[in-house]
Amino acid sequence: MRGAARVLMVGMGGLGCPASMALARAKIGTLALADDDDVDLSNLHRQILYAESSVGNPKVDEAAAALLRLAPGLVVERVGSRILPENARALVSGFDVVVEGSDNFATKFLAADACAQEGVAIVHGAAVRWIGTALAVGPRGRPCYRCVFEDIPSGAQAGCNDAGVMGPMVGVVGALMADLAIALVDGRDVAGSLVTYDARTDALRRRTVAARPGCALCGDTPAITTIDELRYAARSSQPTGGAR
Numbered sequence: 001m002r003g004a005a006r007v008l009m010v011g012m013g014g015l016g017c018p019a020s021m022a023l024a025r026a027k028i029g030t031l032a033l034a035d036d037d038d039v040d041l042s043n044l045h046r047q048i049l050y051a052e053s054s055v056g057n058p059k060v061d062e063a064a065a066a067l068l069r070l071a072p073g074l075v076v077e078r079v080g081s082r083i084l085p086e087n088a089r090a091l092v093s094g095f096d097v098v099v100e101g102s103d104n105f106a107t108k109f110l111a112a113d114a115c116a117q118e119g120v121a122i123v124h125g126a127a128v129r130w131i132g133t134a135l136a137v138g139p140r141g142r143p144c145y146r147c148v149f150e151d152i153p154s155g156a157q158a159g160c161n162d163a164g165v166m167g168p169m170v171g172v173v174g175a176l177m178a179d180l181a182i183a184l185v186d187g188r189d190v191a192g193s194l195v196t197y198d199a200r201t202d203a204l205r206r207r208t209v210a211a212r213p214g215c216a217l218c219g220d221t222p223a224i225t226t227i228d229e230l231r232y233a234a235r236s237s238q239p240t241g242g243a244r
């Protein structure tokens with residue numbers, strides 16, 4: 001029942017914009033928008049919900065108005081905060097699917113861990129340069145984001161603000177994220193689906209990842225069963241493949 005579905009958007013940047021538009025048009029009932037950034041002129045080319053007149057205003061306010069113009073029956077909830085260790089589990093609890101298009105590894109792993117612990121399905125998306133990925137994790141949480149990416153990498157990572165990302169790329173990846181989220185809402189078995197898009201070759205590849213028995217989050221003896229702030233804070237300044 002899409003009309004009764006509740007979806008939480010984590011990040012309303014380059015990926016969150018197109019993903020939320022597709023979800024709104026697909027008649028998802030409620031979209032909650034979690035972001036505490038303001039609209040920035042330098043990101044407008046890939047953040048397609050916003051206009052130049054939006055610059056300086058909170059993204060959640062501008063996105064809510066734009067989404068309601070697209071889908072007047074939509075219920076939009078504005079969460080004026082980003083996902084943080086202290087609010088993560090409470091924030092994701094009660095949603096059918098979380099759609100995560102954040103721009104740093106700490107947020108991605110935090111959202112993954114919180115959703116696993118609350119039994120909430122999540123779709124992760126990332127786009128850097130010409131490569132984009134979308135991963136669906138079902139409500140049972142296995143296989144999960146940590147099965148594929150294991151842990152926050154140490155050392156500097158290239159985020160889209162440094163490495164760059166092609167504007168049209170995020171539209172493709174956002175649409176792929178929305179497609180996986182809709183499948184989860186509709187009850188289709190897409191858990192573990194990893195879609196990779198290479199814009200240089202136009203190659204779209206879809207495979208199902210396997211759960212790792214030793215995974216710290218979903219493995220046979222998981223080490224991660226709570227949200228420990230230190231797990232994310234120490235490395236939270238490192239950006240990655242999300243696109244803001």
Ligand SMILES: [Zn+2]
Nearest residue numbers: 144147215218
């Ligand atoms: Zn796992």
